[in-house]
Each structure stands twice: as structure tokens, then as C-alpha cells.
Amino acid sequence: MTGLKFIENYPSDIREKIENVYGSIEDLYQTIFKLIVEDYKSYQMMPRNEKKIVEVQNHLFAIEEKLDGFGIDGIDVIAEVRSDYGDILVNREINALNEFLKDLGIEYPAVREWLKDTYNL
Secondary structure, three states: OHHHHHHHOOOHHHHHHHHHHHOOHHHHHHHHHHHHHHHHHHHHOOOOOHHHHHHHHHHHHHHHHHHHHOOOOHHHHHHHHHHHHHHHHHHHHHHHHHHHHHHOOOOHHHHHHHHHHHHOO
């Protein structure tokens, strides 16, 4: 998870501020990650629970502002964690595609190479 490493790479004084407020770097990461998952799921629900979406986003904004107060860009921290969740979603889809293609006797690397050669993707 690159988001966790991103946070761990801050100077010790910043990490100490994070630990004083959130308990640990891992606790901050988990808090942000859970909010991002909630945010994503809230957008996927039909009908959307706009109240829940606003609530989750307000929590994320509060964390962002708190981190900004520590002298770091909170939006960057949240973006890194959001990227980790995005990687999980993409990998899940790639694995499902691999299984689908495998059942057809086709391998994903071959399809990817064909897409690259044919459509420059």
C-alpha cells in the first residue's frame, strides 16, 4: 500500500503529530481508507444516500484540514489512500477478467498485447 508508505515517509515531527491525534500512522490510514470505502459505496447505492455522502466527505475534509495544520498537504495523503483503494478495485476487475478469459482458453497477457497492438491501449 503506497498510501501507508507515503505517510510513513513524513519527518518524525509530523508522524508524531499524527500519532498524538490518531493513535498511530496505521490508525490514520485505516480511518481514511474506511471513509473512502464508505464514500465509494455510497455513490454506488441507488438511490444515493446524499446525507451519508456529505457526512463522509465532511469527515474526510476534517482530516484533510487537520493534516494541513500539521504542515503537510492533507489532500495528498487522502489522494494516496484513495489510490490504494482504486488499485484494489482495478485488481479485482482484472482478476475477474482473467478468470473469464481463462474459462474461454485465453490468457489476459495475450489479450492485453492484442489491445496494445490493435488499438494502441
